[in-house]
Amino acid sequence: MLKRSSSQKLESSACGFHCIKIKDISVNAGGQLIIDNINLHIHCGKITAIIGKNGAGKSTLIKAILGEIKHEGTIEFTDLRNNAVSNLKIGYVPQHMNIEKNTPMSVYDLFAAYISKVPVFLRKSSRTSKLINEQLRVFQAQDLIDKRVSDLSGGELQRVLLSIAITPIPNLLLLDEPISGVDRNGMNLFYQNIIKLKTDYDLAMIIVSHDFDFVRKYADHVILLEKVIIKEGTPEEVLDSEEFKSMFL
């Protein structure tokens, strides 16, 4: 799947008319500037990859876009067809969950709590169950619905989290790629799913990635981050640049 050459970028089913403008984002924590003056233009149907060393501010940027941490700057979401500004719906796939081993929480519980008003401790709603099953099926995770979340493998958890992130379908999907806990097969499946999202859905994606092969093959735009944007452009432009080489090689 990953052997496609970089010139054959996949066609997307996205309309291409939605534009997300991230302007002048800075985060200041405890007197220290973590990220400074980040500007990004993102279009639906495109994958933007953020790469950089540990502590470069990648996760901070994601959290700033989500509005979880205090930041300067603005995020605008425009429909280019009529220039209408609308509310940006953001989906998020976290790196890991805060669920201890032995926690009696099934995939249904985790999922239903986000999308249903029926308290999950009271009863299992068959309507919600059906919807969850359909959404899990998108990422071949339909067999996991009654499994405990703490018993899932890293790859299985990723697929469940992907399903949760696209229910309902967001305009922008933020993915914090797992560093550990997912094996090679799991990673390949994860990337196939990302590509499926790109081809089948009308959404933009920002991926914090540590896999430069994946970035080279499938990203449309790459950002090399180290507090500020050091280099950005097509995968070739960034991954073959002096800046990238001096940082990673």
Add this chain to the structure above:
Amino acid sequence: MKGLVIYMETIYEIMENMLPFSWMQYNFMKNALLAVLIITPLFGILGTMIVNNRMAFFSDALGHSALTGIALGVILGITNTYLAMILFAIIFALVLNKISRRKTLSTDTVISVFSSFSLAIGLVILSRGGNFAKYSSLLVGDILSITAKELTYLVLVFILTMVFWCFGFNKLHSVSANETLAKSKGINCNLIQDCFSIIIAIIVMFSIRWVGILIINALLILPAASSRNLAANMREYHLFSVIISVFSGISGLIISYYFGTATGPTIVIVASVIFFLTLLIRSLSNIK
């Protein structure tokens, strides 16, 4: 007040007819049993998320803050002890949440510092002039002293908690799994956490007089901890936790009647034995 007396007498009569045991002839035992029936399900329910959120230390600190609440009530001249305790516990809980969120110190450290400080203040004030003996019953509690009026408070607390649980549980559950993800789904994490803390504060304060400061946390934690060893999902988690909690409460009350022991600690012993049994069941099923 008169309405309450008539109401209680009807309930007493029903209880005597349904439970023809010798210990049932005393009104204080009937009150105690009613209290157990109202409050232990709540302990079982709240415990599930206290354990999930790793808040055991937090609820323990809240229990200790009861003494401080009473002490401040004495100083400020608030005659209603419950009011003083609850107000202080709520403020205490919200301040703890606020400081923990800053993440400058680890949560354990913050709670420990505040808990010791407030406990010490409470003890110093209450022990002025050697009067502490008056309050020492709070440490182990006395369920047999519970009155009909206090029972109505418990019923109100029960309703409040159930309403919060039905409307807020899904959100609380999401926040506990991953805060950032919950936020991306539009959940106000801080608000939900604060509401949960306030509910814990209220329940702890209303139960502390008969359970006792030293062991109230055990009753919140043990049923849920036992249930975790058996349950596979949230529904089982709640169901087992409530059953274990109510069972420990009732059997502890009856055992303490026949052996003349303090009720709170007796309940804790029953709950602990159940915990070890569930642990055994879990390790046996893991071997298979």
